Amino acid sequence: MAPKLRQKRRDGLKRQAQLMDVAMEIFAEKGYHSTSVEDIVNTAGVAKGTFYLHFEGKKDVLDKIIESYFSMLYESLKVLDISVPRPVEEIKETYMNVSRALIADTRMKQFVRLLLSEMMGLDRGLTYRINDFFNRIVQMSTGYMRKAQHENRIISTIDPVMISHGIIGSVKELLYQWAVIDENIDLERAISDLVDVYFRGMILE
Amino acid sequence: MAPKLRQKRRDGLKRQAQLMDVAMEIFAEKGYHSTSVEDIVNTAGVAKGTFYLHFEGKKDVLDKIIESYFSMLYESLKVLDISVPRPVEEIKETYMNVSRALIADTRMKQFVRLLLSEMMGLDRGLTYRINDFFNRIVQMSTGYMRKAQHENRIISTIDPVMISHGIIGSVKELLYQWAVIDENIDLERAISDLVDVYFRGMILE
Amino acid sequence: MAPKLRQKRRDGLKRQAQLMDVAMEIFAEKGYHSTSVEDIVNTAGVAKGTFYLHFEGKKDVLDKIIESYFSMLYESLKVLDISVPRPVEEIKETYMNVSRALIADTRMKQFVRLLLSEMMGLDRGLTYRINDFFNRIVQMSTGYMRKAQHENRIISTIDPVMISHGIIGSVKELLYQWAVIDENIDLERAISDLVDVYFRGMILE
Amino acid sequence: MAPKLRQKRRDGLKRQAQLMDVAMEIFAEKGYHSTSVEDIVNTAGVAKGTFYLHFEGKKDVLDKIIESYFSMLYESLKVLDISVPRPVEEIKETYMNVSRALIADTRMKQFVRLLLSEMMGLDRGLTYRINDFFNRIVQMSTGYMRKAQHENRIISTIDPVMISHGIIGSVKELLYQWAVIDENIDLERAISDLVDVYFRGMILE
């Protein structure tokens, strides 16, 4: 039935991508647990079986969504990863880069909403993956700070790891405010200001 | 089980308090959705019916847990709430106070774990309540900063609301690291250092 | 709803036994795979959940049915198991004993129907359990025959193992005819005659 | 795949024959119900649609397998069917003939495995067809025995029908042991010995 519809859909997004988009939309709106596979397929206008043709199960869509978006975000990290000697203030770029990547793609807002208000605690493996991503940033940030401490350019009494977690936490919170509470926030400026305050607070003289 | 231990609690609420403790323990360990009412009653050593004698349902026990812990946390906010004119650096106390309240009670670590890795996104009403608590701190912090900006004591270009959210985010993140990842973190010192950096970064001269 | 019915049922069989009886009836009639859990609970007049209160799943009912009936049948084997020196003709008792146990309990006919026309090949573990039962008889029978061969009382050229399997097969077939095709067969006499023929054919002189 | 190998089969039936072979292989290994059409087409290396081009459904491929193998087996029965007056001992040939037919074709072992451990109880119609085959042998055997009883050459107290079923059962059991448990059994000798014992047990003088 409705062969025309079927045909039309094939022209646009492929099924799997379409279902991932639809799923993320509903996950972000109702939450992962409150979303049933039926919700997804009804919204997508396909049969239940079609869902299981493309995903191993409900958990698998979420995994594939995360894989897809995280691979984009990891891209935005690579830029700084290879760089070696940089002035301390440029750590800021690490944070700004990720933030810009998030703002650039409109679908990212939904992903951030999902990431920051749903995913933590959903599943042990998932939590590890998310924490891994942020830990990678923490490690980069920590490395830079340690070096700067040795060169006597920032305060030596602070623990770079803790401060890095603090910055990450700040950025997460601003992202949450932007993605969930008020989309009119000038996110880039807010993050820029915030990181500036951090560095002003750390730099010696 | 262990009825003697619980005997000390406010009379009439023994069972309810016991069940709330048990529930929080399991929620914090396995997550709200993965915890069944059966898990709770089995661990508590009571029958299913008994649970529904004290709570309206699974959601209700979580609500009551939150109510109970949030009322304690709101207490720790009141101290500053009534304070009138203070030097800018003392905003720090707002954050330190809440943090100390969390560290003081050992059961708080479980609550923090639950709060920061499970509750967001569980339920609209719940999310509002949690955000309300943090917003209250943000408002207090923002108020102080605005005043300090008028008195030309901190940078005027930054948005106090955003920076306040940033500080809250930092504190949340450190709490998460402490409650979920590594309980050996010297939380109080980390938060103190972090807030110091923030203020060094904001203060003029 | 229907609290009276619920009450009445509790007086008679216990739920688990009732469900096992109902399940065996339907399995024997429609076959295990063609029987849905819904069929069972509808016939038993209980809710789906009740089924899963007593069994781990569809497979588990079958396992419990088998366990229950096999433990009865193993009882009927024990009689001969401890006996040591016996005249060769009395091996017959091994077969007659099991047969009588099957005929005695009216519910056994359904079990035999299930056993001989459904269970083989349902599941590796199940098949092993069934074969184990028959192998036990084969072993007993084989032991007696070997002894009789040494004493030169039965033909020495035949393989006791194969002949024992043969007798088992004969008995199975007669049971199948009785349980599935024609319940009016005089099973005891048929088995008696059959075993007689076997022994007349084996005995020297 | 391996299209060259299949090329030799009767033209026009290549695909169908290939699919039947593959299906029987998997049925015999995993059981009919645990085998999905997908298993079959994956192993055969064709698309799902192709399967339905050659068979009406999953059940149909089993029907066609049975039809194919039973027609071969019925061939092996015809030999004796037309025979007229024979000495009683030669009934043995009826059994030996079928057995030899089974051993001769290597694919028959799979069919026997399927037949004796899977098919009974799969489906009413199927069960009838299988029983019909064995009943035909029983009828032949019974006819011979009745005649022999009249001629006072075998014991008159036994029921030829029951004894015939017994012999069939014995043969089935040995076939099962050979096809499923231990392929090294000298099946022909075992069946020969077994039928000999039967007749020694029945013959007068």
Add this chain to the structure above:
DNA sequence: TATGAATGAGAGTTCATTCAT
């Protein structure tokens, strides 16, 4: 208060079958 067997709506998943290409 306390119990726990019973409930049943609802969720996730499978798979034989179809049909436009």
Add this chain to the structure above:
DNA sequence: GATGAATGAACTCTCATTCAT
């Protein structure tokens, strides 16, 4: 003939909640 994405009925299983005792 051949394909394989799509279908959807059917099934197993879960679990928050109720209520007679």
